[in-house]
Amino acid sequence: MRALIADGAFRRLWLIGATTGIMRWLDMVVTGIYVFDVTGSPTWVAIVTFARAAPMIVGVMFGALAARMPLGRLMRVGIAAVALTYGSLAILAALDALAVWHVTAGALVIGTYWSSENSVRRTMMCAVAGMANTGTAISFDWATINGLRLAGPFIGGVLYAAFGFGATCVLGVACFAAALMLALGMSTGSVAALSGQRRIWDDIAESFAVVRRSTTVQGVLAVSICLNFFGFPYGSMIPVIGKEVLHAAPADVGLLSSTEGLGAMLGAIGLTAFVRPAWFGRAFLVGSFAVALGALGFGLSQAYALSLVALLPAGLGMSWFAAMQSTQVLAHTPAERRSGIMGVLTTTIGLGQLGTLHIGWLASQIGAAEAVVVSAACAVAALILCAWRWPAMWRDRG
Template structure:
């Protein structure tokens, strides 16, 4: 890795002048295409094969399961070369997409193959905060962390605008083989970029410590900071009640809006449009003193967009609702990582980011019951109920931990 951007040299131009930052950013960009594409494509495929919203939600849940042990990834990342961990993860995902593509070409693909594939992909994404984003933070320096993370999310969300739509079009025209082949290309390109990097590592911890001691230390840091506790609490609530609406997009798109797979992909890409706009505004206009308030506004924006999506029976209005949810998601996600990183010592960042990933994973448990609720009632009703619960729990978090959103 490069020497990093000097703390006083702030700004996006200085970040992009650093070759290590550029490579890390590009790796996030080429893999980010698939981050959102495979969620939509897997959901459409599973719903086509099973006709069950419960199975669609189950596959989404399987993808999120590795995040529950994110604290383990964080502790491991704190003691192993981050560059090597990143290369192993990227290579494994590329191999997984290759196998799925071959199975699809020979018409041998089954739902259980897709479930294993999304679990492997989910394992890679569960290491994202502890590995690639921690490396970006080390390169950028603390003063530029907010700009670096916001720009990274802006890029990923810009690709999110195209990814789901492209996935829907490819699935509509060629079935599962084409999206999986695209995954092979994207992760092969990322592996090439990663192979060209000097292996970075997290700052070394003092002394020889056991893995469980690193985990306990990370949890202690979280307990001592009211702001970090608030961020973790909001992360659990929003991931449990807010984000599961996205697993119902293929179901609502096909059952309620009578959309084709391409139209479902386009609808899902509206989240990306909102997220891109939200991330650009963060990078260009938001000051550090606003980070906490932006974090909470974004969280409530996700819940409001989800409720509006569940209430809509018109394609265009559903698209607008997803734009709102996407913008909120961008503000929430960027400020989530930024606030945690900014309040954590440099040699503990991988560990605390692992704790953050675990709270995200715990929240993802909500993806399973929303499928059951949709089967018992309807998918739109389930989404509205979940969004309403998100509003209530977020309000409780804002009241309980005001340090996370009040400046100073």
């Protein structure tokens, strides 16, 4: 860890993740509160949340582009685009002209940046850290982001309650402007090793061929689809359940997500400090089940305090799942195919995000809490099936 922090390039990449990471979760919670306040519809909350994740569906294209273009340049363009988006939303809010469709369009742009994270910034981190230290580097990155997640949603809830949606957008401008300054100080990095004369579709096909050759990667991708479809969509219902079932104020709704962030931070710290490479597959699967079971407990809870308790293991599992899914995929992929295969991973995550639309529709039929219970129970069942079908992903000792 000391060697990684001493490396200037790694330190800048880590700080870029930290300065932008505070908005990753703050934005999701505050946007959900705003949309629900304006529309009163959990379905609309789910639609806007899905718009933020929809670009992940074409993540395989980001991976193919990242394998052909300077990663540093791609990262700077993405950061600048998000800063401009937050600035536009802040101006519209100040003019009292903000509408839900503006927020939805902004979510698409912001989601495009987050969809490029695996193929761009984390691939750069892997190159800087070296394969032997990738697990530590990715775990440390997630520990930092989840530590900020502890404060981000709560700060967002307080800002929203005191000054409105526009204030959170101003914070977004500041965070991404700081990240852009850090990115401008970095060298562009090497252009992709793949020949520019190859067709992009050939590169995508080769990425899928890598998946076919590795049962471990197949298992990780299958779990990613299942958990993102049935497990993680509970997050889009936190603002709805917080206001409808728990009757919480905006700051208290933010605290719910912050508690989830506390669990994620503790999990990431434990992962960085104690979990060895031989245990990575098991940590990935344990984290996946912790997310599903924590979501199930949250859906069943009718009390604010119990909801806080349920979100702790969900957050812990989220950090183990997120760090280990990237690490496992990178560890079982040839170096020249890493950007491409991380794009495939992003696409599987994006396909799973269709579950956000599903849970939004289900919530409109049977209620938000009941929809979370049904979805989380399906996640548990799907994970059991994946663990049985692809045992290599948790038995593999690297």
